[in-house]
Amino acid sequence: MPAVYINGSKVEAKDGATILQAALDAGIYIPHLCHHPDLEPAGICRLCLVEVEGRGIVASCQAQVEDGMAVWTETPMVQKARQISLELLLTNHLGDCLSCPKDNECKLQEVASYIGINEERFKQLRMLAPQFPLDESNPFFLRDPNRCVLCGICVRTCDEIQGIGAINYAFRGFATTIATFGNKPIVESNCESCGECVVRCPTGALVPKNYRKPAKEVKSICPYCGVGCSIYLGVRGNEVVFVRGDKDSPVNEGQLCVKGRFGFGFINSPERLRKPLVKRNGEFVEVTWDEALDLVASKFSQYKGDQFAAVASARCTNEENYLVQKFARAVMQTNNVDNCARLCHAPTVAGLNIAYGTGGGTNPISDIDGASCIFVIGSNTTVAHPVVGTRIRRAARRGATLIVADPRRIELFNHAHVCLQQRPGSDVALLMGMARVIYEQGLHDEEFIRERCENFEAFVESLEQFELDFVEEVTNVPKEKIIQAATLYATRKPSLIIYSLGITEHSHGAENVLALANLAMLTGNVGKPSAGVMPLRGQNNVQGACDMGCIPASFPGYQPVKDGAVRRKFEKAWGCRLSEKPGLTLVEMFQEALKGNVRAFYIVGMDLAYSMPNARMVWEALERAEFVVVQEILMTGTAKFAHVILPGASFAEKDGTFTNLERRVQLIRKAIEPIGDARPDWWITCEIAKRMGATGFDYSHPSEVMDEIARLTPSFAGMSFARLEGAGIQWPCTSPDHPGTPILHIEAFNTPTGKGHFSPLQYKPPAEMPDDEYPLILTTGRSLYHFHLSMTRRVEGLLALHPEERIWLNPKDASKLGIADGDKVKVISRRGEVFTRAKVTEDVAPGTAFMTFHFYETPTNILVNEALCPIAKTPEFKVTAIRVERA
């Protein structure tokens, strides 16, 4: 540790620290403006100048400390140099501080008051430049060049933190400005509106629009995707007016995406459901809670057993999910409880359970930083899990090898070393082809396989089919690229696999997952830091909904309902008899409802009428059902089918926990009172149960529910709200002093034999292949600016950034069909048709089309095939044969 003398006092500095860092760490202030602790130093503002003995004036933000260095921060020479730099900075800076949104938080003000201005000289220097026009194009923030000091923090943030480079310096000399490519409005650039630059801008040049300063802040977790970013909700009155990232969180390190940062408008939306509603004569009428709950209790009492089905919510807390399954099992006497994971990551749970014994991701998000190779497949990460996406971009920027496989040319292709654009549904062939290359080249980890795995021989035998010519034909990926990707993955260790719904939402989704599990074991990339398999879970608490037993075959913690001992444990705890028959999965529930076998639904927080495949089938089933209760925060497409709508509290209005995609259980905290007459979901479920005469639903706070979970669930045994303060705990956490488990399978796998299980696989084509009548493959996915349907469309700015559905078509297909960009088209599948507009783009391969499912106006899921993965019962969202016509 070098020791430096700052103003005569000895300061111990970290190795490689700059003078500025050393001084700030030691509590010695040196004025600075362009320095930001998250960013590389730039040396732009020239305000942090200090005098170093023997070297004269240096910029302390860039000069590294050297042992014995003598630094003076306040000599007359320093003072004069700083003053002139400051005065030059201020020469054409707009001076209306009191009306500036950054007033009182402005770093320029701060340094100016510290350094001081020589009035006379300043008069000579001050010369206001002509006013530049504002860039108001982004719905969430404003760019005001007149307040810009060109410190470049925004440029460096966009480049270093976000990995985008949407803005940079443009022009030269005095005309220099921060601009987008071609100096167009920011909304027309590749800006992702994450707002990271806005957060860091030291002046009023980048400010949130309609900013209202919060009166207090409450720590919580982002309500959107499964990354589980830690946030602070800024509260003013009973309103959430601001969100900022939590710098101390290991998950997001302060970063947020556009939805997380700016998408909070739904919380206080005037469209929030404020009263219980009961449908009378086809119209919803407001009723009191007593009326509504009594009605629900009396109706549900008529449908006990397997004629009842509950759909739990991946957006509700663990405690609430626990209660929903407890309600279904203990009160309604059925295992018919499922959640939206059935539509997304059920194959992950099933596949990883077969291979490794635990159906969760093996490694923490922060492990991305240390990976030498990252293989992303079937995940448009920068769009669907943006904060993980930026971590991947940063890793690639730092030198990690990035391999990306996706049927679309997704944004990550821009940062990848190898890009594989495989045909939708051909993943098993691609992955087994890679495995064959690795095996044939002898790049597999023999020791790992021998010591830690089983069934390897059968697996090797099954590689026979995947001769590279065959793989190339099936996947449309050139052999050389497969070899290159396989070689890099096998040799650049540690290698980390990241995947998402592009892998799971297939009629052979679990097999795709098994193929990835095989690949990781083959190369010994399991149970190690920065290696493993990382499934990116979709919803904020979809991991938790599964963990809590909102799946038809398991109690909380994946304890099988078929296991008598387990069942007896729960029967004892809950004081009732429990069914040993696994329940129906989500799609099956509706198929059964159509047959009249399921007659009542309790649907909590899921807009399944628009997010399930073959949506018309779901609509019919809902219409056919005799009693449908929907518990929601907003009027959704699904709620319209309900007989009773119960208004729930949003995440900002209650305490509880969410579990993110790395199995990290994190606390959310009540920031505001529930809107209108809305009530926390846990309270509602308990009230229904109690009114049905059930016992065991008397809780005064969700923490008591967690205590019950901990008692009954070995992997949660050590959890409690008190312990979850801070950054949360990653399960398994088996005792109160267990620190949690960031990395799984370090010593042994969780399978019955303790060995990783290789699975031999065969290539199977998707359930529906293109033919003459339906010649294109439709694959579906998400947009950066929406999550599902109901929440983000209540956020004006998000809707402005992505206002309507478009079907992506390759120019070759479009020209064959006589369709131009922006044309109205009809999209037809075997199940129905929808109208939309075309977006003609090379980002989809010929023969492939792409749509999202974010718009009620274009219910894409009408088209989608409900063919199920036989193991996980997940439908094939990613491959539907369609025909497109001009409309």
Next chain:
Amino acid sequence: MAFKGKVLICQGTSGVSGGAHIVSEALKQKLHESGLSDRYEIKRVGDRGLFRDVLIDIISPNGYRWTYERVSVEDVDEIVESHLIRGEPVKRLLAGDDYRMFFEGQLRWVLKNCGEIDPEDIEDYISVGGYEALRKALHEMTPEDVINEIAASGLRGRGGAGFPTGVKWRICRGYEAPTRYVICNADEGDPGAFMDRSVLEGDPHSVIEGLIIAGYAIGASKGFIYCRAEYPLAIRRLKIALQQARDKGFIGKDILGSGFSFDIVLKEGAGAFVCGEETALIASIEGRRGMPRARPPFPAEKGLWGMPTVINNVETLANVPRIIVNGAGWFSSVGTDGSKGTKVFALAGKVKNTGLVEVPMGVTLRQLVFGPGGGMARKGYAFKAVQIGGPSGGCLPEELLDTPIDYESLTQAGAIMGSGGLIVLDEGTCMVDVAKFFLSFTVAESCGKCIPCRVGLVRLYEVLDRITKGEGVEGDIEFLELLGSAIRETALCGLGKTAPNPVLTTVRYFRGEYEAHIKDRRCPAGVCVPLLRFEVDEGKCIKCGRCARVCPVGAIAWERGSFPIIDRSKCIKCRACIIECPEHAIN
């Protein structure tokens, strides 16, 4: 077989723009028609650095040599018929005393091959000893030997800063890294400087050879030549040269069987002056906006893509093969204690011979200006100053004409060696105007990154502008000094730190001229139009009437034997009279 005679035609950018291609074609045609094609071959060579285009050498089969200057296509027939057929050189076209004088005072090491060999033919380079240095370095020397030799020679960077080249290489090699890079900085941007261009156009292989040797010395896997796009001919010849060197096995895998592999990539700049600054240049190669960053870390430690990188300029690298072949002692025998070898200057301005001059380090400015430069160009206008070191250099007055040209002496005098731009100014030059001119260049070329350069230079410029318009106020000079030195102390990169030099040195050496502008509202050199009164100084006027004849608007009335009278209501202040007057009698 009898020896063939040769006709050398200088075809650098200067020669080409003077019509060398046409002359060459005409000569070829004429030789063919005259049946001389067998006896004379036409050879394309680079420029020699003196503007006398088209410049042709005729070398007879027995080795005699004549130089023709300012040859036009119309002269071709006469030259062939008279000289080649009848053996009577065309006297009126033969290069004269100026030409001789220009070259006599020079020591041409770097420019040795320019104007002598065919830059598009590697064999020609090899025939004059080309790639011998590479062979020697690879076969007889370890990389450390090469570094030691260069260090011992005392070679210092010719790009301006004068850092010892051998030391730079040694530092770079000292950093452990997966790979290292070497870059040739051919982004010659100083206005008026064109020595690098001439070398690249006239002798590209010497630079390539130097680059390969540098790569070998530091252990680099790859070299880059970063050449400004405004040099299309240099780029074309570099491409040809690189291909030929590759074909010959001087670039590529296992060069000359030594086990050393090295490739060279040619990168074109995009028009930013600041990309000549090494960290900005690196950013540009990496595909980022060319903006400098602070040093340290120096590129030798963390350069291109974070790897240790040596950046040398064209002239520096062109010296390398010569040092390797001739030895460090040979090189260091010329020059001063601290500055060894030669330096090429781009001599311009109000001097008789303008062009590239290569002289030993330590030669005085006077020797240069009045030797190869041939003295002042305009009759009646005495020497006033020399602006040296490009736009960031300084103006030195007559008192300092005996300053020896070496890094330390120039810096001490307030100028810099820079890349070797040297502009001679005479009495008809206003120093405030000169300062303003150079500043306008750096104002335009500032990258905009750091505040002193981006805003400070503009404020400096505005004050100068005010002074030249007669709106200067008391305190302006002090303000220029204050702000100028603040910029020098606080700017981020070399461009910003040196940009105030023209202002600071003119204030230092020509303060009186500034004061005349501000206090007397007078431009002594008669340049700043708003300050000109257009009055005839009857004490100086010789009543010759040339002013009246040259006035384009008839504002000057003159009769033989009387003083001219200027009608200021008609005068458009074009300064034609002032320039024409042999006695500087109009101000």
